[in-house]
Amino acid sequence: MDKIKLDAWVGIFVAIGVISLLGLAMKVGNLTSNDIRETYSVIAHFENIGGLKPRAPIKAAGVVVGRVKSIVFDTKAYHAVVKIDIDKRYAFPKDTFANIYTAGLLGEQYVGLEAGGDMNNLAEGDRITQTQDAVVLEKLISQFLYSKASEEE
Amino acid sequence: MSDNLINIENLTFGYGKELLHKGINMEFQRGKVSAIMGGSGSGKTTILKLIGGQIQPKSGSVSIDGQVVHNQNLSGIYKLRRKMGMLFQHGALFTDLSVYENVAFPMREHTDLPENIIKDLVLMKLNAVGLRGAYKLMPTELSGGMARRVALARAIALDPDIIMYDEPFAGLDPISMAVICDLIRTLNDALGATSIIVTHDVAETFSFADYIYFVADGIVAAEGSPKQLMASKLPFVKQFIHSEKDGPVPFHVSAPSYNSDLAL
Amino acid sequence: MKILINFFEKVGYSITSRINRLGMATRLFFLIIISSGESFRRFHLTMKEIYFTGVMSLVIIIVSAFFVGMVLGLQGYYTLQKYGSSEAIGVLVALALVRELGPVVTALLFAGRAGTAITAEIGLMKATEQLSAMEMMAVNPVGRIIAPRFWAGVIAMPILASIFSMVGILGGYVVAVIVIGVDEGAFWSQMQANVDFRYDIVNGVIKSLVFGVACTIIALFEGFDAPPTAEGVSRATTRTVVTSSLVILGLDFILTSFMLGG
Ligand SMILES: Nc1ncnc2c1ncn2[C@@H]1O[C@H](COP(=O)(O)OP(=O)(O)O)[C@@H](O)[C@H]1O
Ligand SMILES: [Mg+2]
Numbered sequence: 001m002d003k004i005k006l007d008a009w010v011g012i013f014v015a016i017g018v019i020s021l022l023g024l025a026m027k028v029g030n031l032t033s034n035d036i037r038e039t040y041s042v043i044a045h046f047e048n049i050g051g052l053k054p055r056a057p058i059k060a061a062g063v064v065v066g067r068v069k070s071i072v073f074d075t076k077a078y079h080a081v082v083k084i085d086i087d088k089r090y091a092f093p094k095d096t097f098a099n100i101y102t103a104g105l106l107g108e109q110y111v112g113l114e115a116g117g118d119m120n121n122l123a124e125g126d127r128i129t130q131t132q133d134a135v136v137l138e139k140l141i142s143q144f145l146y147s148k149a150s151e152e153e
Numbered sequence: 154m155s156d157n158l159i160n161i162e163n164l165t166f167g168y169g170k171e172l173l174h175k176g177i178n179m180e181f182q183r184g185k186v187s188a189i190m191g192g193s194g195s196g197k198t199t200i201l202k203l204i205g206g207q208i209q210p211k212s213g214s215v216s217i218d219g220q221v222v223h224n225q226n227l228s229g230i231y232k233l234r235r236k237m238g239m240l241f242q243h244g245a246l247f248t249d250l251s252v253y254e255n256v257a258f259p260m261r262e263h264t265d266l267p268e269n270i271i272k273d274l275v276l277m278k279l280n281a282v283g284l285r286g287a288y289k290l291m292p293t294e295l296s297g298g299m300a301r302r303v304a305l306a307r308a309i310a311l312d313p314d315i316i317m318y319d320e321p322f323a324g325l326d327p328i329s330m331a332v333i334c335d336l337i338r339t340l341n342d343a344l345g346a347t348s349i350i351v352t353h354d355v356a357e358t359f360s361f362a363d364y365i366y367f368v369a370d371g372i373v374a375a376e377g378s379p380k381q382l383m384a385s386k387l388p389f390v391k392q393f394i395h396s397e398k399d400g401p402v403p404f405h406v407s408a409p410s411y412n413s414d415l416a417l
Numbered sequence: 418m419k420i421l422i423n424f425f426e427k428v429g430y431s432i433t434s435r436i437n438r439l440g441m442a443t444r445l446f447f448l449i450i451i452s453s454g455e456s457f458r459r460f461h462l463t464m465k466e467i468y469f470t471g472v473m474s475l476v477i478i479i480v481s482a483f484f485v486g487m488v489l490g491l492q493g494y495y496t497l498q499k500y501g502s503s504e505a506i507g508v509l510v511a512l513a514l515v516r517e518l519g520p521v522v523t524a525l526l527f528a529g530r531a532g533t534a535i536t537a538e539i540g541l542m543k544a545t546e547q548l549s550a551m552e553m554m555a556v557n558p559v560g561r562i563i564a565p566r567f568w569a570g571v572i573a574m575p576i577l578a579s580i581f582s583m584v585g586i587l588g589g590y591v592v593a594v595i596v597i598g599v600d601e602g603a604f605w606s607q608m609q610a611n612v613d614f615r616y617d618i619v620n621g622v623i624k625s626l627v628f629g630v631a632c633t634i635i636a637l638f639e640g641f642d643a644p645p646t647a648e649g650v651s652r653a654t655t656r657t658v659v660t661s662s663l664v665i666l667g668l669d670f671i672l673t674s675f676m677l678g679g
Binding site: 006007010012013014016018019021023027055 | 472475575576605609
């Protein structure tokens, strides 16, 4: 085997590998479109977060604008404190509404933001006051059964 | 200072519990061709490995130019080995490299010579063994004798002080044998090297070696110049030289008596 | 009673010999690391091995990846379609490949294609005394022969795994979008929304790096350790495949649980 030919093949091999990895990063992954580099974090309190997990997406109008950073339980107020990172490119009014939704019927949960009308925007460390809890399937079912039962009486 | 390049003193060695060498003493004179003879499995190859420092003796020592081999650290042993060339029993050519690259291998590893000088040297070495025309071939395309000669060219690539040959004649036709024989002598004299040949080929060895050691049962059973040995009355030497089937070296591997085995 | 003692002796022996071999393989690993200078100073040594382990595995990797991707596309579609979410097919194919199948299947194929070749080559080199001859020429076989093959394997594996994942996704695309007719935009955009660079792709690459180290060390060790006979080398080759496969799957479980947990 010629040394030059061998070098060329190895070069091609590495090139295909790099192209594949770039393809994975750009086309398959979220490195370009949804790459969140600089963020500001805000917190939101929820009575019940359902199955929300750290790193779940934050979406506004279906676009991913951030990620859940951490979820802790507040022992004084007995509710969940969710810290979320939002891309610096996106600003939201102070009275933005945060809901926990489920993607599809059984999909993973995410935080949906709905902008309000406030003139001032959310800034680092702010708190989103208006939140709506996750819909917990068991609760829904038990409510449904309960109402059915009371109807029948 | 004596004229011995290599001294082996009271060497004992064994792969397992049993000793293969039970106190060997040998001296190899500078510039001479010495032979180590003995039956298969008598530990001849192992002696070469002990000289090369690939294995450690149980007791006793091998010293080269006054330096005890097994006392050296790895880089010391490597330094010693750079003065040695060894022809392995089956050539041990690198099967993934061409003849040319095989001979160039030690030069590339140990020198920074530019490619054109390496080329000259390689072709010179190959010419010395009569295989300059075969430099492009791969080892699998060579006959046994040719492979042995290429391995020889590789062994002398860096003009070593010590050349060791492990059964250089085994499995060769008479013509190749004569060629190799001739090469060993001329290379030894041309390079001013000290050669050690391990072999059990009596006629060839007696025709050109300067000094011969017979190894049997883990010790040097006899030694001397070919002339002295020819005249030797020792039954072991006579058996070996005249290739008699039974004698002091038994035909049978030691075993319980045949009858007791059959009775089972 | 005697049978029982014999049995325990055998079990004990097999356990100690395995631990012994693990120890020797670890020793080889450290020997390789300290003798690696040459693999990089004379990088063409490593290049040559990348050619044999990487380039020569390219065809089998690409063909297998394409089929695996197409099967994933088909199976995924028929399952997702029942829940009315057939656009999620892109996510399914991509995540399955990037997180698991890419690194794991590549490593399994690598063990079969390149690992066996390495074992057989080293085993034969040892049996024909080529390694001994090298030592006698004052050349360290670990630095000259073993280390370049090790680094070649470690470099080639993540490259092969990336190629596997990408080609597999293209296979899934062909089935889902071109054959079945899932919306192309949904296919890619859902994928992009749900495949995370750091947590999915980088983790996949880390996995294949670890597999690369494990596979090549196993192949090299088995070759180095093989009895110098035809039978010894052939058994060592088989052991390479068996051990590598088990180690890959075991490591995959451990790595996955760390990655999902952490
Ligand atoms: N690496 C080894 N491990 C264990 N035993 C060995 C090894 N090499 C050789 N032997 C044994 O040592 C003895 C001598 O071997 P060797 O030196 O090759 O003999 P010779 O070259 O005289 O035929 C033989 O019985 C052989 O089986
Ligand atoms: Mg021998």
